[in-house]
Amino acid sequence: MSASFIVMTTDEAIARYNANYNGYLKHEVVKVNQYREAYKHIKGSLADQIVERAIWYMEHGYTVYGMGHNSYHSDGVLDCSNFTKLVYGDFGIKLSGVAKKYDTFGTRVKGVYPHKVNRYWQIEGTEHLLPGDLLTWWYDRSDGYRIIGHVGIYMGKVNGKPTVICTAGQDTPTAIGIITSFKNWWGKHFYTAQRVLPDCSWTPGLIHVNYEDKGPVIPKRYILPPQKPLIMPKKDKQS
Known part of the structure; x- marks a missing residue:
């Protein structure tokens, strides 16, 4: 099924990719390398495979932000919940394409909460988190009802900072980027942390x-055509 909502044309998607690629090399690629060094002790675990698959979609998925049922499968289009569902779905873990449902998956990680220090926000309790946990963020609807409006995948503490991979705004080549600053919206609007992976996943x-x-899923069509040859992920051999 085609995407029901796409925010840009192919020409616009290619222009965005080219305009932001150098920044991606300086931020996202650096964070990926730091993650791999910091968490080499869990390399090949299920949690690591989840994070690495999210990284693969960031690098090789050529995603464009948009909405629609299975819209990545048809056009390479996704939003935050469909990205999360896509990554975990590659490993048989069924999640939802609807962000507001994400506090119902797995178990809530206790002791993780937003905290304001002077002018800025931060997320406290990140020592309780593990790579592959899900983090959610809230927003208030016009009727005042608070719901989850965003979800991302926790990568771990990278260079001493909590790090999340998710759909991440307009300054990345594709729809997916890496978040490491929680001083403003990302800290204030933090809602829950959910653990969906089974024991021993690390x-x-x-x-x-x-x-x-x-x-990984390969789209039937792309709004953003691959700008480099696709390199398929290597499957980790488990014993």
């Missing part, structure tokens, strides 16, 4: 029978 070498890597 131990390399374990076989998770129900969570086999099915490989």
Whole structure:
């Protein structure tokens, strides 16, 4: 099914990709390398595979922000919840394409909350988080009802900072980027942390029978055509 809402044309998507690629090399690629160094002790674990698949979609998914049922499968278009659903779905973990449902998945990680210090916000309790956890953010509807409006995948503490990969605004080449600053909106609007991965997901070498890597989804069409040859992810061998 085609996407129901797309925010840019192919020409606009290519222009955005080119305009932001140098910034991506200086920020996102650096953070990816720092993640791999900091978490090399869990390399190949289910949690690491989840984070690495999110990174793969950021680098090779050529995503454009938009909405629609299975819109990434049809056109390479996604929003925050569909990105999260896509990544975990590659490993047989069923989530939702609707952001407001994400506090119902898994179990809430206790002790993680927003806190304002002087002028700026921060997320306290990140020592309780693990790579592969889900983080959510709220917004208030016009009727005053508060719901989840954004979701992302926690990568871990990278260079000492909590780090999230998600759909991330207008200054990235594609729809996906990496967030490391929580001083303003990202801190104030933090809502919950959810753990959806099973126990031992952070131990390399374990076989998770129900969570086999099915490989990434390749869209039928692209709003943003691949700008470089696609390099498929290598499957980690588990023993």
